[in-house]
Every structure is written in C-alpha cells, then in structure tokens.
Amino acid sequence: MSQPSISIIIPVYNDPEGVRQTVDSLIAHTDSTAEIILVDNDSTDRTPETAAEYAEKHDHVLLVVEREIQSSYAARNTGIEHATSDLICFLDADQTVTDGWLETALETIDERDAHYLAPNVHLVEPDNPTLAGRYNTSTGFPIADFLERHHYAPTSCLFVTRELLEDVGTFDERLISGGDKEFGNRVHDTGYELHYAPEIVVHHPARNSLRALAKRSLRIGGGHCQLQQYYPDRYGRVGIPPRPSGIHGDQIRTPDTEQPNHESSRGFERILFTMLALGMTATRGIGYYKEYLRWIARRISGT
Known part of the structure; x- marks a missing residue:
C-alpha cells in the first residue's frame, strides 16, 4: 500500500459493537486510500477478535495493541507510532461518519493550511431515549465554544498533521481525562491556529443512562485534578x-x-x-x- 491520504486512529477498550459500527461506517463512506488503525487498549472481551476480523479482510485496516498503559491517550500515541500518513484523524469507537466527510476535510485542511482541525460532532439521540439520553443530546458538543474559550477540541474527532505532532509532542498518557484539553492548549500556546469546520459532520451516540453520565463526570473531575498536579x-x-x-x-x-x-x-x-x-x-x-x-x-x- 502506498502512503495513505490519511491515517485514522481509533482507540478502543471493551467495545466490539462500537468497533463494528465505526469501521463499517468508515468502509462505507471512506475509500481505501485512508489507513484505518484500530488500537486495542488491552480489552478483556471480544473486542480484539472483532477488530482482527476487519484487519484480516481489509488491507487498509491495521490492528495494534497498547497493553502497558490503560489510557485512551496512550492508545492514541501508539496509533501515532504506527501511522504512515502525514495527516492523522482521531475517532472514537462507536462513532459514524457521513458521506463526503473525508473529502471535505482534506479540502478544508488544504485551503486553510490547517494543522489542527475540529469537525462538528453531532450527538444522536437513542431510539428510546431516557431522560439521561435526552439531556446528553440536548447539551451536545459545543465545539466552537471549546475552541474559542478553552482552546481545544475533543479527540472524539480531530485532525492534526504530523508536522504539528513533531513540533508540540503527543498526548500526556498519565491523564485519565483532559488529555485533549492539555494537548489543545499546548498547540494553541505554541502559536498554531485552531480551526473549526462545522460542515464536516460525524455522529456520536448519546449516553442513555445516568450511570454512563456519572461515570464520565467522575472521570472528568479526576482529570481536572490531574491537570493541576x-x-x-x-x-x-x-x-x-x-x-x-x-x-x-x-x-x-x-x-x-x-x-x-x-x-x-x-x-x-x-x-x-x-x-x-x-x-x-x-x-x-x-x-x-x-x-x-x-x-x-x-x-x-x-x-
């Protein structure tokens, strides 16, 4: 395989259905010039087998493993080590992309000479939403606000260049949460412009239980304390x-x-x-x- 147009890195832990959903979406809406790197973060269920099935069937899908550090940021860094493109996209397992999303992203990055580009992450309400699901959908991902006020975008979907990574470094693997914020702040402080492209849309399922919302909030709170440490x-x-x-x-x-x-x-x-x-x-x-x-x-x- 010649150098791909982009390397798409997907960290995953114990989420075989999420892997299927995301990779199926990528295969349907992205041509094989894109390199898809699945990074299993030492899952204990059928996630590795599920990911391996795609790697065996598709030449442009690669499975690698991060066993030493239980962290999505460590998994992303491992993906970066294996990526062969000068342009990298981070996606979460369980997301889906839309038709033309990558072509639009590549055009936008080229037109703006962007090194850091955040698309629009649209939360999808479940078929039978609970109060938690409706709440999560209603709040959404205010990415424009994140970029303007806090100088970062979530790594649920983010485009960066290898040139930027070589300049500012990769993610801090010590953090349980907030690594996207620390990375974005570092990029901003180095002088790069943080770009937002609302016309590029990816879909992210809303969390549909109070337990899922609370687990995320606990992790975010712990990440805040680690950032201060x-x-x-x-x-x-x-x-x-x-x-x-x-x-x-x-x-x-x-x-x-x-x-x-x-x-x-x-x-x-x-x-x-x-x-x-x-x-x-x-x-x-x-x-x-x-x-x-x-x-x-x-x-x-x-x-």
Whole structure:
C-alpha cells in the first residue's frame, strides 16, 4: 500500500459493537486510500477478535495493541507510532461518519493550511431515549465554544498533521481525562491556529443512562485534578478545583411537539435538565476530590 491520504486512529477498550459500527461506517463512506488503525487498549472481551476480523479482510485496516498503559491517550500515541500518513484523524469507537466527510476535510485542511482541525460532532439521540439520553443530546458538543474559550477540541474527532505532532509532542498518557484539553492548549500556546469546520459532520451516540453520565463526570473531575498536579502553572493549584461549569440555558434544546401543553412540557424538561446539570457538576467534584485524596496519599507515602 502506498502512503495513505490519511491515517485514522481509533482507540478502543471493551467495545466490539462500537468497533463494528465505526469501521463499517468508515468502509462505507471512506475509500481505501485512508489507513484505518484500530488500537486495542488491552480489552478483556471480544473486542480484539472483532477488530482482527476487519484487519484480516481489509488491507487498509491495521490492528495494534497498547497493553502497558490503560489510557485512551496512550492508545492514541501508539496509533501515532504506527501511522504512515502525514495527516492523522482521531475517532472514537462507536462513532459514524457521513458521506463526503473525508473529502471535505482534506479540502478544508488544504485551503486553510490547517494543522489542527475540529469537525462538528453531532450527538444522536437513542431510539428510546431516557431522560439521561435526552439531556446528553440536548447539551451536545459545543465545539466552537471549546475552541474559542478553552482552546481545544475533543479527540472524539480531530485532525492534526504530523508536522504539528513533531513540533508540540503527543498526548500526556498519565491523564485519565483532559488529555485533549492539555494537548489543545499546548498547540494553541505554541502559536498554531485552531480551526473549526462545522460542515464536516460525524455522529456520536448519546449516553442513555445516568450511570454512563456519572461515570464520565467522575472521570472528568479526576482529570481536572490531574491537570493541576502535572501543570499547576496552567491549571492552578491542586486542592482548588476549577470553577464549576454546567450547561448554559441556551445550550438546552428541548424537542418541539404538537401537543397543546408543549410549553409546560418543555419547561418541565428544562427544570429536569438543570437538576441533572447540577448533579453532574457535583459528580465531577466527587471525582476531583477522590483523585485529590489519592494525590495526598502518594505524597505522604513518597511515591
């Protein structure tokens, strides 16, 4: 295989259905000039076998394994080591792409001479959404806001050049969350422009359970504390969590309905969403202080 137009890196852990969904979508909407690298992060279920099936059937699909470090950022770095293209895209397992997504991305990167490009990640509501699923869909991925206010885009879908990676480095494998933020901030501080391309759309399934939302919030909270441990000059002193942030009122998008009492229904759902937002903010705080206590214990023990 000649040098591919792009290397698409997909880290995965214990998600065989997610791998199937994403790779099937890529094969349907992306030609074989793109290199697809599946990075199994030492899964304990059928994920490696599922990924291997695609690698055996398709010459442009490669399976590699990251066993030493349990971290999506370590898995992405392993993917980078095996990538053969000068342009790299990170995707999450369980995402799907749209027709023409890659052609549009390549054209946009070329036109803007972009080294860091974030597309529009659209959250897809489940067929039978719970309150958690509707909440997650309503808040979405405010990527334009992430880029403007916080100088990063999530690695759920992100295009970068090898030139940028050689300049600023790869992801910090120590972080359980927030590695996309730290990487984006490093890119921004180095002087690169962070580009947003809303016309490039990929789909991400919404989390449809409170447990899934809470697990994510705990991880984000722990990641905030780790960012302060490793980068206090940028993220502040350990023990003082960042300012709580939930969803803003104008981010909540409740569905329209033809029912006569639709205004009261929308209002009630907004109240529930606000309560959920407060709960997730509190859960992030719990995650932060759990990591903070581990940090204290390490300092006491000298490890």
